[in-house]
Amino acid sequence: xxxxxxxxxxxxxxxxxxxxxxxxxxxxxxxxxxxxxxxxxxxxxxxxxxxxxxxxxxxxxxxxxxxxxxxxxxxxxxxxxxxxxxxxxxxxxxxxxxxxxxxxxxxxxxxx
Numbered sequence: 001x002x003x004x005x006x007x008x009x010x011x012x013x014x015x016x017x018x019x020x021x022x023x024x025x026x027x028x029x030x031x032x033x034x035x036x037x038x039x040x041x042x043x044x045x046x047x048x049x050x051x052x053x054x055x056x057x058x059x060x061x062x063x064x065x066x067x068x069x070x071x072x073x074x075x076x077x078x079x080x081x082x083x084x085x086x087x088x089x090x091x092x093x094x095x096x097x098x099x100x101x102x103x104x105x106x107x108x109x110x111x112x
Contacts, residue, residue: 003031011107012040013078017049020057028057032064032075041073044106048079053087065097074098078106 001018012035020028035043043064065075076098080088088094100106 001027003028005031005035007040008044008103008107010112011042011044011110013044013046013103013107015046015049020050020053020060022054022056025054025056025060029060029063032060033067036064036067036071036073041068041071042110043068043073043075044100044103045075045077046079046103047077047081047084048103050084051081053084055091058087058091058093061093061097074110076100076106076109078103 001016001020001024004015006013006015014031014035016028018024032043045061061075068075078100079102080099085099088097088099098109100109
């Protein structure tokens with residue numbers, strides 16, 4: 001799994017590629033924690049290159065969502081692949097996480 005981040009307008013886009021599973025989810029969770037610790041609480045997770053996530057990946061997303069919202073921000077998902085979206089949907093995560101078709105739409109969804 002690879003993780004990169006990019007500042008776009010007033011939002012940080014965290015691009016993730018590869019599988020998010022029990023081995024890689026701790027790195028993802030740490031990356032989100034670092035963003036929040038550095039004051040970046042408006043996050044978009046670009047999942048366009050993630051084709052698999054386990055329950056560990058879901059926990060990393062939920063933890064990041066909680067941390068950002070506690071600090072007045074949010075975590076929004078973009079470009080979620082069909083298999084990953086199915087997992088999010090079956091686990092009820094689409095009811096608590098905002099999901100957008102692409103990164104631009106997710107970035108623009110945050111108020112200026």
